[in-house]
Amino acid sequence: QKEVEQNSGPLSVPEGAIASLNCTYSDRGSQSFFWYRQYSGKSPELIMFIYSNGDKEDGRFTAQLNKASQYVSLLIRDSQPSDSATYLCAVNKGDMRFGAGTRLTVKP
Amino acid sequence: DTGVSQDPRHKITKRGQNVTFRCDPISEHNRLYWYRQTLGQGPEFLTYFQNEAQLEKSRLLSDRFSAERPKGSFSTLEIQRTEQGDSAMYLCASSDTGTGGAYQPQHFGDGTRLSIL
Numbered sequence: 001q002k003e004v005e006q007n008s009g010p011l012s013v014p015e016g017a018i019a020s021l022n023c024t025y026s027d028r029g030s031q032s033f034f035w036y037r038q039y040s041g042k043s044p045e046l047i048m049f050i051y052s053n054g055d056k057e058d059g060r061f062t063a064q065l066n067k068a069s070q071y072v073s074l075l076i077r078d079s080q081p082s083d084s085a086t087y088l089c090a091v092n093k094g095d096m097r098f099g100a101g102t103r104l105t106v107k108p
Numbered sequence: 109d110t111g112v113s114q115d116p117r118h119k120i121t122k123r124g125q126n127v128t129f130r131c132d133p134i135s136e137h138n139r140l141y142w143y144r145q146t147l148g149q150g151p152e153f154l155t156y157f158q159n160e161a162q163l164e165k166s167r168l169l170s171d172r173f174s175a176e177r178p179k180g181s182f183s184t185l186e187i188q189r190t191e192q193g194d195s196a197m198y199l200c201a202s203s204d205t206g207t208g209g210a211y212q213p214q215h216f217g218d219g220t221r222l223s224i225l
Contacts, residue, residue: 004150032211043199043216044151051210088150092211095164096141098150 003027006089006099015108019076023089023099026070032092033065035074037085038101044088048074079106110134112217114200120223121190128186129220133202140183141214142175143199151199157183158205187222195224 006023013019021035032051036044048063050056050072056063062075072091076083086101113132121127133140138159143151154173155165159180172190177183187194198221201214 032206034213036216043197043219046213046215049213090150092214094211095153095156095166096211096214097153100148100150 002099003097004089004091004099006087006102008100009103010105011102012105012107013079015079015081015106017079017106019079019083019104019106021074021076021087021089021102021104023072023074024070025072025089025091025097027091027093028067028070030091030093033063033072034090034092034096035061035063035072036088036090036098037083038088039085047087076104079104081106081108112200112202112215114198114217114220116220117218118221118223120225122225123190123192125190126186126188127190127222128184129198129200129222130182130184131200131202131217132182133200134215137202137204137215138180139203139205139212139214140177141201141203142183142185143201145197145199145219146195154185190222190224192224195222197221 034049035047038044050063050065060077064073088101089099141156142154145151157177172188197219199219201216203212203214206212
């Protein structure tokens with residue numbers, strides 16, 4: 001079992017729709033969870049971080065964490081073509097472990 | 109805040125040569141991380157420093173790889189006797205120290221792309 005698992009996609013949504021990205025992790029003791037966006041050929045860019053169970057909202061982005069289910073998700077509301085990128089889920093327990101990423105395409 | 113700086117941006121070298129990369133973290137950050145990323149994969153953790161101390165090193169990291177952060181500021185990553193499989197993007201990130209068990213977000217540099225001929 002991989003430490004951090006994501007659906008590789010591609011996930012395609014129309015412009016203006018909600019994009020839902022999911023991630024599961026294996027280490028129940030993990031405390032810190034992150035979502036990064038990575039455009040092709042560029043380095044990862046921090047989108048959200050979450051430490052506690054529940055929802056955390058920042059603009060069009062909402063991160064959701066459920067430690068009992070070892071599940072973290074990212075919702076992107078009112079998706080825009082500029083949101084088209086690979087989204088990386090990461091879990092930090094000293095050494096940060098990344099999922100392989102989900103490729104999102106937002107179609108105009 | 110000038111961000112994380114990495115040098116060089118690109119490095120092309122022949123198999124068997126040694127290469128060294130440099131990373132300058134965000135100035136107030138005391139943690140510095142190195143990752144390697146290949147196409148279609150997420151970044152793979154290599155090692156991290158808190159100040160000048162190297163606290164974690166991936167078991168996957170060959171003895172050909174070494175990293176230093178001598179004064180707790182910039183860091184270097186050296187790869188000796190490069191192999192074809194070392195071709196990748198090498199990413200550096202830095203963060204502040206967390207409290208209460210939480211790790212602070214890491215901010216990435218633009219990376220060094222290594223190509224082995």
